[in-house]
Amino acid sequence: MxxxxxxxxxxxxxxxxxxxxxxxxxxxxxxxxxxxxxxxxxxxxxxxxxxxxxxxxxxxxxxxxxxxxxxxxxxxxxxxxxxxxxxxxxxxxxxxxxxxxxxxxxxxxxxxxxxxxxxxxxxxxxxxxxxxxxxxxxxxxxxxxxxxxxxxxxxxxxxxxxxxxxxxxxxxxxxxxxxxxxxxxxxxxxxxxxxxxxxxxxxxxxxxxxxxxxxxxxxxxxxxxxxxxxxxxxxxxxxxxxxxxxxxxxxxxxxxxxxxxxxxxxxxxxxxxxxxxxxxxxxxxxxxxxxxxxxxxxxxxxxxxxxxNFSKQVVVPKGYQFKKNTTVPVVKGKEKKVEVEAAEALQMIMKNNEKDQYEPTFQLDKKKLENDALVAPLKKGQKVGTVSVKYKGNESDYGYITGEKAYSTPLVTKEEVKKANWFTLGMRSTGSFFGNLWDKTTEKVKNLF
The missing domain is CATH 3.40.710.10 (DD-peptidase/beta-lactamase superfamily)
Incomplete structure (x- = not known):
């Protein structure tokens, strides 16, 4: 008591x-x-x-x-x-x-x-x-x-x-x-x-x-x-x-x-x-x-x-395309390149009035690459990488509690790319062979003079 x-x-x-x-x-x-x-x-x-x-x-x-x-x-x-x-x-x-x-x-x-x-x-x-x-x-x-x-x-x-x-x-x-x-x-x-x-x-x-x-x-x-x-x-x-x-x-x-x-x-x-x-x-x-x-x-x-001081803002809208990289190269496809875009809008917490300090970037999935190009066939909307942002401002950046950036959205193909048939692939291979042979021959001729 x-x-x-x-x-x-x-x-x-x-x-x-x-x-x-x-x-x-x-x-x-x-x-x-x-x-x-x-x-x-x-x-x-x-x-x-x-x-x-x-x-x-x-x-x-x-x-x-x-x-x-x-x-x-x-x-x-x-x-x-x-x-x-x-x-x-x-x-x-x-x-x-x-x-x-x-x-x-x-x-x-x-x-x-x-x-x-x-x-x-x-x-x-x-x-x-x-x-x-x-x-x-x-x-x-x-x-x-x-x-x-x-x-x-x-x-x-x-x-x-x-x-x-x-x-x-x-x-x-x-x-x-x-x-x-x-x-x-x-x-x-x-x-x-x-x-x-x-x-x-x-x-x-x-x-x-x-x-x-x-x-x-x-x-x-x-x-x-x-x-x-x-x-x-x-x-x-x-x-x-x-x-x-x-x-x-x-x-x-x-x-x-x-x-x-x-x-x-x-x-x-x-x-x-x-x-x-x-x-x-x-x-x-x-x-x-x-x-x-x-x-x-x-x-x-x-x-x-x-x-x-902070608010949630959209830094990458859905369907966003990178001006200098609207397409990425493709191998073994009917087309040699494919357009890519952000699958979903990317929102993030940031200081008010700092939206212009965040630059969108993308990273291709290395597992889907061959000689730095995507490999056909590719479906429309297929995930081929991630879209994230890079901070360019002067404020202290303390990072993330897990040590990893959590703000990202999938980078996807905007269209389908079918795999090229054997004849097309063969012709490209032949063309590439003779193209390389011509380049080597031209270089040798130049060296004679």
Whole structure:
């Protein structure tokens, strides 16, 4: 009872401070639509990317390895959703929690819903507790269900990190807590270790999570929900999402629907956020601020800057042809060349008024070439390469979160080219032979004089 009382006092203290911040204007995100050339983020590390392409729009100390706290749970969510997709577990599957998960869940100084070993919970109930309320005992219970033990699940986490290209990631537990909070039963590493990752890798994890499991936002966007399982009537726990930028919560920001907060003494206050508006979705990571409010204030600052300075524009229209390369050579065809064009329009996120700084380019598929020419037969609309763009401006180009350009559209043939018959090919071969012979003879005659 004393611990629960302490936690209630802590919550009242946080919301009292927050009310003071709001009243005196200490929390004052930039007005949406107010353009600024640059943005200054007050955090140890930060990054902002376009969620569709992975294009990096802003970064600060993005490769600095820091504690990630409960942002860890994005990886846990990834693997749990993988297991559901692979039909290894089901949403309505009933789960009995271990003594270990139950004991962790009873710590009211941590984010938790109290679990009981004599009660069964569905996967969905445990997942919602983890995703909405960052419940640590529920997280451990899900990890044990998927892998048999938290240690084996941590092994999966590190393997998945390598697969996704999160080269600097190190996971020692499933929750993001400091190992010392795990009752001496921490699965991996030293007793005082925490999960570590850079802002760049954290953004990549969020990017890959949204690509593979976009339904993660269905739960991440729930502002509040009651947890009642195993509790006496009237004792339900109101799980208020720690992401205060969600609709209906105290720092609501239009379009925010995820993704995960994190805080420990070592990590400070961090947040991986995502927002969708005006046909654009951004992912931000803010690491190690000094308060709950600060992580959301700096996130709002990034989102305001992004929506004020960037827009999605068509740089290559459908059917676009390159003026100096409307055709490419063809061998073994009835025609010796074929017109090519962009199959679809190419849209991309760019700074406002910078459209003329992007130059369309194309690359032919080397597998379809013979002596630098396409090989007949070719169908109309057949993909023979890709169309992309090259940036010619002076602004910093941070590249893409995956290291690869994601903005491209197929280059296709505008018409059919049938394969030439054997007679035509033979005549061309003969003509080529005598043409080469004539050139060689002419050259020899010239050399005589």
């Amino acid at each position: 004393l611990q629960r009382g302490v936690r209630i006092v802590k919550k009242l203290h946080i919301f009292t401070l927050l009310s003071v911040f709001l009243f005196f204007g200490l929390f004052s995100p930039v007005n949406i639509g107010q353009a600024a050339e640059s943005v200054d983020v007050n955090a140890e590390a930060a990054i902002l990317i376009d969620a569709e392409s992975g294009k990096i729009l802003y970064e600060k100390e993005a490769d600095k390895k820091l504690a990630i706290a409960s942002m860890t749970k994005m990886m846990t969510e990834y693997l749990v959703l993988d297991a559901i997709e692979d039909k290894k577990i089901k949403w309505d599957q009933e789960v009995k929690v271990s003594d270990y998960a139950q004991k962790v869940s009873q710590n009211n100084n941590l984010s938790n819903v109290p679990l009981l070993t004599e009660v069964t919970y569905t996967v969905k109930e445990l997942y919602e507790a983890m995703a909405i309320y960052s419940a640590n005992g529920a997280t451990i219970a899900l990890a044990e269900l998927v892998s048999g033990s938290e240690a084996d699940f941590v092994k999966m986490m590190n393997e998945k990190a390598k697969e996704l290209g999160l080269d600097d990631a190190k996971f020692v537990n499933t929750t993001g807590l400091n190992n010392k909070d795990l009752l001496g039963k921490h699965p991996v590493g030293k007793a005082t270790e925490e999960n570590m990752m850079s802002a760049r890798s954290t953004a990549r994890l969020a990017y890959e999570l949204l690509k593979k499991h976009p339904n993660v936002l269905e739960t991440a966007s729930i502002p509040t929900k009651e947890f009642t399982k195993g509790l006496e009537e009237g004792k339900a726990i109101k799980m208020k999402n720690w992401n205060w930028m969600l609709k209906g919560l105290v720092l609501e920001y239009p379009g925010v629907d995820g993704l995960k907060t994190g805080s420990t003494k070592q990590a400070g206050y961090s947040f991986t956020g995502t927002v969708e508006k005006d046909g654009m979705r951004f992912i931000s990571v803010i690491m190690k601020t000094n308060s709950d409010v600060a992580r959301f204030r700096e996130t709002a600052k990034l989102f305001d800057w992004a929506f004020s």
